Amino acid sequence: NALTALNQQLEAASKRLKNPHPHSLAWAAWILGRLGGWDGYPSSKPPGPITFKNGLEYFRAVAAGWSLRDTCMP
Structure with missing residues (x-):
């Protein structure tokens, strides 16, 4: 889903910038905070x-684009 893809993009190579939460509300809040x-x-x-x-405004725009990713326009 879109949150998982964004999480992979926002996490850095260092251990300190990895999302420390399991898939939960805190995990999603970490992503929204980073987006903000x-x-x-x-x-x-x-x-x-x-x-x-x-972060939520940015996520809404990304989610709208994510929902259109498989739409084929002739």
């Missing part, structure tokens, strides 16, 4: 409501 501009480091402050709002 949060740096993802455990030592930084957690993402706030504005960051989540920005």
